[in-house]
Amino acid sequence: MAKKEKNYEHSAWSYAANIYEVNVRQYTEEGTFKAFSKHLPRLRDMGVKILWFMPITPISVKDRLGTLGSYYSIKNYVEVNPEFGTMDDFKDLVSQAHKMNFKVIVDYVANHTGDDHHWIAEHPDYYCLDKEGNPTHPHGWMDVSQLNYENADLRNAMIEVLKFWVGECNVDGFRCDMAHLVPLDFWVEAKNELSKHNNLFWLAECEVPEYHKVFDATYTWRWMHASEEFYKQRMNLQSLITVLYKSVTEFPCNAFRAYFTSNHDENSWNGTEYEKYGDAALLFAVFSCTWNGIPMLYSGQELPNKKRLKFFDKDSIEWAGDCELQSFYKILLTLKSSNQSLRSGDPDVLTKIISHPDDHEVFSFLRKHDYDQVLVVLNCSSKSKDFQVKAVSGTFRNVFGGPDVNFKENVDLHLAPWGYLVFEKISILPGG
Numbered sequence: 001m002a003k004k005e006k007n008y009e010h011s012a013w014s015y016a017a018n019i020y021e022v023n024v025r026q027y028t029e030e031g032t033f034k035a036f037s038k039h040l041p042r043l044r045d046m047g048v049k050i051l052w053f054m055p056i057t058p059i060s061v062k063d064r065l066g067t068l069g070s071y072y073s074i075k076n077y078v079e080v081n082p083e084f085g086t087m088d089d090f091k092d093l094v095s096q097a098h099k100m101n102f103k104v105i106v107d108y109v110a111n112h113t114g115d116d117h118h119w120i121a122e123h124p125d126y127y128c129l130d131k132e133g134n135p136t137h138p139h140g141w142m143d144v145s146q147l148n149y150e151n152a153d154l155r156n157a158m159i160e161v162l163k164f165w166v167g168e169c170n171v172d173g174f175r176c177d178m179a180h181l182v183p184l185d186f187w188v189e190a191k192n193e194l195s196k197h198n199n200l201f202w203l204a205e206c207e208v209p210e211y212h213k214v215f216d217a218t219y220t221w222r223w224m225h226a227s228e229e230f231y232k233q234r235m236n237l238q239s240l241i242t243v244l245y246k247s248v249t250e251f252p253c254n255a256f257r258a259y260f261t262s263n264h265d266e267n268s269w270n271g272t273e274y275e276k277y278g279d280a281a282l283l284f285a286v287f288s289c290t291w292n293g294i295p296m297l298y299s300g301q302e303l304p305n306k307k308r309l310k311f312f313d314k315d316s317i318e319w320a321g322d323c324e325l326q327s328f329y330k331i332l333l334t335l336k337s338s339n340q341s342l343r344s345g346d347p348d349v350l351t352k353i354i355s356h357p358d359d360h361e362v363f364s365f366l367r368k369h370d371y372d373q374v375l376v377v378l379n380c381s382s383k384s385k386d387f388q389v390k391a392v393s394g395t396f397r398n399v400f401g402g403p404d405v406n407f408k409e410n411v412d413l414h415l416a417p418w419g420y421l422v423f424e425k426i427s428i429l430p431g432g
Contacts, residue, residue: 010216010256011199015343017049017103018289018333019203019217019296023264024056024084025068026309027299029316033085033093044100046302046326047333050201051097052175054264055107056080056090060114063143066312071107072177073114073143077161078168091169103172105201106165110158111181112144119157120145126154138181149183158186159193166197173201179215180206187214203258209251217256217294217344223247224260227284228276230380237360237380241353248292254345259288260296267298268311274304280418282328283378289332290367290376290422292351294344302326331399332422339424340369354391362387362415373425375407379415387413396423 020043028035033056043051058076059069068083080087094104113119119126120135127135128146135145148154165171179187187204191214194200204215211218226243229235247257260266261273261284273281281304289295299305300317302325309315336342343349350368354375361381367374375392379385392407399422405411413421 010254010345011201013049013103013199014201014216014256014294015346016337017201017294017344018047018336019050019052019105019258019294020048021263021296021298022051022053023299023309023317024053025071026315026317028319031083031314031316033089037093037096040096040100040102042323042326044102046330047337048102048297049333049337050103050105050172052105052203053107055109055177056084058082060116060143062114062116064312065143066310068313069114070143070312072109072112074109074112075114075117077113078164087169094170098170103201104170105173105175105203106169106171107177108162108165108174109177110147110186111178112138112141112146115143115145117145123153123157125151126157149186155186155189159190162190162194166194166200172199173203173216175203175205176215177205179204179211180208184208184210184213187211190214209255212252212255217258218251220247220257220259220293224266231277231280237363240380241363244291253347256344257293258296259291259293260298261285261288262298262301263296264298264309264311267305267309271308272304272306273301274306279382280380282325283380283418283420285329286332286376286420286422287378289329289336290342290374291365292344292349292367295333295336297329302329335374335399335422335424339372339374341367341372341374343369354389359387361385364389366392371425371427373427375421375423375425377413377415377421377423379417379419382417384417385415385419387415389413395426397426398422399424 022036024036025031055071057074058079058081059071060073060075080090097104126148128148130136137144138146202215203217204211205219207219207221222243226235226240230240261281277284302323304325305317341349348369352366354364354366355362362385363380364377375396377387389407389411395404395406397404405423415421
């Protein structure tokens with residue numbers, strides 16, 4: 001079970017939310033805000049709740065990598081990349097998104113700037129300097145310069161950046177790049193300064209439990225890497241579940257953990273979810289959308305996109321034909337938002353593993369909140385399996401189609417290789 005202590009209360013809307021990462025450069029041939037906006041109705045239909053935009057700020061020219069550079073090499077924190085459009089274009093996009101009931105968060109790169117950011121000349125004391133007085137490059141990233149959080153003026157300037165995007169563009173929160181590289185006390189200070197905007201959503205790219213003092217959600221890198229190791233037969237199912245158990249017990253009971261099978265780093269540098277998981281890619285997507293956490297998707301997964309997108313150059317997603325997985329994700333994201341038992345980080349939701357000792361290749365769990373229940377059965381093997389469901393009662397609907405199942409007695413379920421089944425209990429409320 002998770003740690004009993006809680007972090008602060010989340011915004012009411014966020015418990016049933018999901019996150020969709022938008023790579024503006026690669027999303028369309030045009031690579032603009034206006035071109036992306038044409039996809040909003042489709043994403044709304046798919047059930048997306050939070051749009052996370054990768055950095056939309058201008059990219060440094062000095063020490064640029066590739067032809068277009070890294071999104072995370074920031075030239076100016078309070079302007080937009082002219083490749084994507086104008087500031088007014090982005091404001092219009094946020095307004096459109098809000099009218100469709102999306103929340104919008106933007107990437108905030110707090111650890112470093114690009115090597116030609118105007119602060120380097122104007123405020124060299126904002127940076128960590130070497131013996132020659134030159135900015136240092138963190139982790140060998142030669143296109144960026146390390147910021148110095150021992151400088152109070154730098155902290156104030158970075159907080160003003162956050163206030164700008166909330167005040168000027170009406171964004172709903174931030175995804176904070178490499179958040180663990182920035183002192184926690186800065187994030188506490190920043191959160192307090194923005195406290196009047198109490199509905200903001202904070203997503204940290206880190207896996208440090210203490211950061212939930214500020215952040216709603218943190219990444220689950222260990223789980224993602226372990227699940228890949230499991231698929232590649234370098235780990236058994238019990239060891240994988242042990243990793244999962246640790247990701248629960250080490251964090252506050254109401255922490256949101258972001259589960260994913262892909263993102264911009266994974267896709268570009270380590271491969272698509274199909275390179276990592278092969279024919280188990282959808283099984284792990286089902287897990288990410290139904291386990292106690294907040295699902296996170298990357299641009300094009302609904303196609304599915306099966307190519308690595310270049311990171312420093314133009315390499316558009318190929319939106320040819322129908323999105324084959326649009327319906328798949330719509331079913332999962334709609335279930336997530338409508339069923340109380342799938343609420344993220346809700347201590348009132350019971351998550352119970354119901355796999356049995358003699359089933360070494362099936363992982364099954366039941367999530368329950370009052371009258372709402374969701375049963376998930378995952379065949380974590382390349383062989384067909386029959387699995388007997390025990391300790392579950394009631395009539396359940398198969399969300400992916402097929403007849404209802406009455407679990408009044410032990411029921412045998414048949415699963416295809418790497419197959420998955422998701423059932424939603426058909427509730428009869430008192431007096432109904």
